[in-house]
Amino acid sequence: MTTVLKVQDLEKNFGGVIAARNINVEVNEGETIGIIGANGAGKTTFVNMVTGYLPPSSGEVEFLGQSLIGFKPREVTKLGLCRSFQVPQVFLSETVFDNMLVAYGIAEQTGFSLFRPIHTDDRETRVDNQLERYQISDYRDTPASALPQGVRKLLDIAMATVRNPKLVMLDEPTSGISVEEKFDLMDIIMEAMRQEDTTVMFIEHDMEIVERFVDRVWAFYQGEIICDAPTAEAMVDEKVREFVIGQEYHPAHLEGDANA
Amino acid sequence: MTRLFDKTFWGLTIGLVALFVLNFFLEEWMRTIGLQTLSRGLVAIGLLILWRAGLVSFGHALFFGFGAYTVAMLQIVGVRDIFLLMIGGIFTAGMLAFVLGFLLRQYRAIFFALLNMAFSMILYGVLAKVESLGSTDGIGIEQVTFLGINPGDDNYRFVFYIFAIVFAYVSAVAAHWYLKSTLGMMTMAVRENEIRVEYLGYSSEKAIHSKYIISGLLAGAGGVIMAVTVGHVDPDSMVYWPVSGDFVFITILAGTGNVSATFIGALVYELLRTYAFEFAPEIWQLILGGSLLLIIMFLPDGLWSIRSEWRHKRALRAANRAQASSEE
Amino acid sequence: MDFELLIVILIDGLVYSSYLFLVAVGLTVIFGVQKVLNVTHGAFYAFGAYLTAFLIGLAANGGWPDSGGFLIILVSAIFLGIVLGIIIERGLLKFLYDRDEHIVVLATFAAFLVLEDAILLIWGTDPYLAFQPLALLGNSEIAGLIFDNYALTMIALSFVIAFILWYGLNRTQFGRVLLAVIFDREVSMAMGINVTKVFLITFIIGTFLGALGGAYHAPIISVQPGIGVEVIVLAFAVVVIGGMGSIPGALIGAIVVGISRAAAVHMLPEVELFVIYSIMALVLVFRPEGLFAPIKARKI
Numbered sequence: 001m002t003t004v005l006k007v008q009d010l011e012k013n014f015g016g017v018i019a020a021r022n023i024n025v026e027v028n029e030g031e032t033i034g035i036i037g038a039n040g041a042g043k044t045t046f047v048n049m050v051t052g053y054l055p056p057s058s059g060e061v062e063f064l065g066q067s068l069i070g071f072k073p074r075e076v077t078k079l080g081l082c083r084s085f086q087v088p089q090v091f092l093s094e095t096v097f098d099n100m101l102v103a104y105g106i107a108e109q110t111g112f113s114l115f116r117p118i119h120t121d122d123r124e125t126r127v128d129n130q131l132e133r134y135q136i137s138d139y140r141d142t143p144a145s146a147l148p149q150g151v152r153k154l155l156d157i158a159m160a161t162v163r164n165p166k167l168v169m170l171d172e173p174t175s176g177i178s179v180e181e182k183f184d185l186m187d188i189i190m191e192a193m194r195q196e197d198t199t200v201m202f203i204e205h206d207m208e209i210v211e212r213f214v215d216r217v218w219a220f221y222q223g224e225i226i227c228d229a230p231t232a233e234a235m236v237d238e239k240v241r242e243f244v245i246g247q248e249y250h251p252a253h254l255e256g257d258a259n260a
Numbered sequence: 261m262t263r264l265f266d267k268t269f270w271g272l273t274i275g276l277v278a279l280f281v282l283n284f285f286l287e288e289w290m291r292t293i294g295l296q297t298l299s300r301g302l303v304a305i306g307l308l309i310l311w312r313a314g315l316v317s318f319g320h321a322l323f324f325g326f327g328a329y330t331v332a333m334l335q336i337v338g339v340r341d342i343f344l345l346m347i348g349g350i351f352t353a354g355m356l357a358f359v360l361g362f363l364l365r366q367y368r369a370i371f372f373a374l375l376n377m378a379f380s381m382i383l384y385g386v387l388a389k390v391e392s393l394g395s396t397d398g399i400g401i402e403q404v405t406f407l408g409i410n411p412g413d414d415n416y417r418f419v420f421y422i423f424a425i426v427f428a429y430v431s432a433v434a435a436h437w438y439l440k441s442t443l444g445m446m447t448m449a450v451r452e453n454e455i456r457v458e459y460l461g462y463s464s465e466k467a468i469h470s471k472y473i474i475s476g477l478l479a480g481a482g483g484v485i486m487a488v489t490v491g492h493v494d495p496d497s498m499v500y501w502p503v504s505g506d507f508v509f510i511t512i513l514a515g516t517g518n519v520s521a522t523f524i525g526a527l528v529y530e531l532l533r534t535y536a537f538e539f540a541p542e543i544w545q546l547i548l549g550g551s552l553l554l555i556i557m558f559l560p561d562g563l564w565s566i567r568s569e570w571r572h573k574r575a576l577r578a579a580n581r582a583q584a585s586s587e588e
Numbered sequence: 589m590d591f592e593l594l595i596v597i598l599i600d601g602l603v604y605s606s607y608l609f610l611v612a613v614g615l616t617v618i619f620g621v622q623k624v625l626n627v628t629h630g631a632f633y634a635f636g637a638y639l640t641a642f643l644i645g646l647a648a649n650g651g652w653p654d655s656g657g658f659l660i661i662l663v664s665a666i667f668l669g670i671v672l673g674i675i676i677e678r679g680l681l682k683f684l685y686d687r688d689e690h691i692v693v694l695a696t697f698a699a700f701l702v703l704e705d706a707i708l709l710i711w712g713t714d715p716y717l718a719f720q721p722l723a724l725l726g727n728s729e730i731a732g733l734i735f736d737n738y739a740l741t742m743i744a745l746s747f748v749i750a751f752i753l754w755y756g757l758n759r760t761q762f763g764r765v766l767l768a769v770i771f772d773r774e775v776s777m778a779m780g781i782n783v784t785k786v787f788l789i790t791f792i793i794g795t796f797l798g799a800l801g802g803a804y805h806a807p808i809i810s811v812q813p814g815i816g817v818e819v820i821v822l823a824f825a826v827v828v829i830g831g832m833g834s835i836p837g838a839l840i841g842a843i844v845v846g847i848s849r850a851a852a853v854h855m856l857p858e859v860e861l862f863v864i865y866s867i868m869a870l871v872l873v874f875r876p877e878g879l880f881a882p883i884k885a886r887k888i
Contacts, residue, residue, distance in 0.1 A: 077461040091452040105442035106460045117263045117440040316690040371876050378869040385861025501821050505697050542708035549701030
């Protein structure tokens, strides 16, 4: 089992505010991690620190044995760790196709050449394959600004994974999506990830999604991880129930009822 | 490879050939209009690239003037050949853009625009007040040679015109191909979403820096051509802030749709200026300002949008006809 | 540096500062409220100067007392403030508030060009000299040097205007409304403030101030084509240095620019413009919001 990501003693404080403290976790290859916690508990801060957007105050982050401390997001991306955003970050004025084209163009960029247009037949094939994989081919020529929220999220993730990253961090992939569509969306995403052997970590508020797709749960509370355990265990953990999911929550596997 | 040789490429090539042929029939004053158009069009290409990246500079007369004054300075030390002068002008303007770019790439929106303006006014201040640089009187420019050859007084402008159209053609095609490449698409990407650019693996600041350098190179080249065309360089006509304003005017007039539009925009500007001035010197600014207002209000995507509007309508009509005939 | 030179630089500097302040403060108020960098302001200054010089000339020929010049200055400024203000704001800016900020600046640049030629069409290219109010007030001796009293009154005027503006902004109802709009346009609208009316009134006030700057300056200078072009870029420097949208900033910026300019003119004339625009560049680099950052809106 390769350790894909190792975080040690990660800390972040802004002046007097402690946004993260004492974070010590590991991700193994193929293990799907679910990051849960109330708003402001430190989940997105964690993602921002790991991906280089926010420098930690102290601690170590290792990705496939390489320290990520001091790296900028673009360097982290090039190493094979990519992320998606809670609010999809796409090029709104452009079509889905052009968005993907730019993503592939940047990923495949080598040096400066006037004579290589971004739009080649090869690249077009790759773009279409990726659109196919995320099942958004129908929207190929639609401007990103006109996309339904779910499709825009898929585009965001599709763009994030053009480099076939080893590890991907998804920030609330199903937020803003209607209840009926959430599972379908996650099915598409997880299948696409499986095809590329990408290890997935995602932040999620919907516990049914967590239960269905996640192997291991990290529960955040006030900047610390109060529980790092396999899903079944985490869902009945006392601290998790008190600070994150609520005492009323009935995990599906205990009840035995299929509430989807 | 075929994607490179698209409609724009052929349009520009046909334009080059047409202008080449036209050269044999032009009167001097027409040639002057043509040369000034090419000069400003080059600057506008650089501004088009920056505008696509979401940036507007209110101070590109800085590079334009730098290129022009480099010609003057090189001539003072005896350099007469246009190829050397052009290389010199492009090089100095490019170096300036390279250096200033480290600073400017960190700014956006109105701060970027004003910082450019401030630098251009610094140059203006130096040139206008320092006697040895000609002060407000400026410096005269001598005739140039072409790879050492002096074509003689009769053919001088004829030959320089050829140099200018070839240079402009190469620059325009290069710019067009640049905009089709990944680096060129970065203009849109940086404008639309810098965070996404960063997370896709590219530095938006480096992208802006390189585009800024390109715009500096082009503006410097424009300055060189103008200096030789007019035979004179001075701060008021080449570095003062309204000159920068006029460059932006041409860019707006052209729109960001296509590189060739910048030359059309520059031509319209040149014709407006020349004819309005001929007609009544006190109304050319009025006409210029009025035209700019009309463009801003009614044609916000510039002249090029007329073409895409027209094609769009033509496509609609064709679709309607197809539909109508299929329903019969 | 000897004492005399110091006094000369100080007084001359403050004289430069005062008319720059009058022009710049209108510019900064308009920017603060409407977020428009109004290039047309240069034309307001020029119009103020031309109209005043012209009317003073007429008045002098008509046998009016020279003191009438002051009335002419005030009336011209108010007239232009209202007329030009309404034309530009209602006739142009109204349509552009939702457009990209660069486009708006370009539109004001275009309007500037139009108005510059309007001046040429109305008043021709010959310079106007309206020295009557200048001559009327005589001169004083300060530290062994002679200064025109008129120029000194201009310094006083700018402080008076600064005070009136400060009072108006902080102590009146309308001022409070303005502060709200500067803070956050949308929230102000949601609170029921008629932002459209506020924009118009602010613009008229700004135009009035620009025109006043030109009007009051007219007797000191030779009123000729190009004064607007020169003043607007200096006013930009003042506003950037002091802080865009800040009235005390306009005062400080004007003093910085004015004194620097006077120092250069009297000691090393070649660096006059270089110094001013270098300061502008330095401020943009190290403190882009200006030396006096205006009230910053705290957005949640």
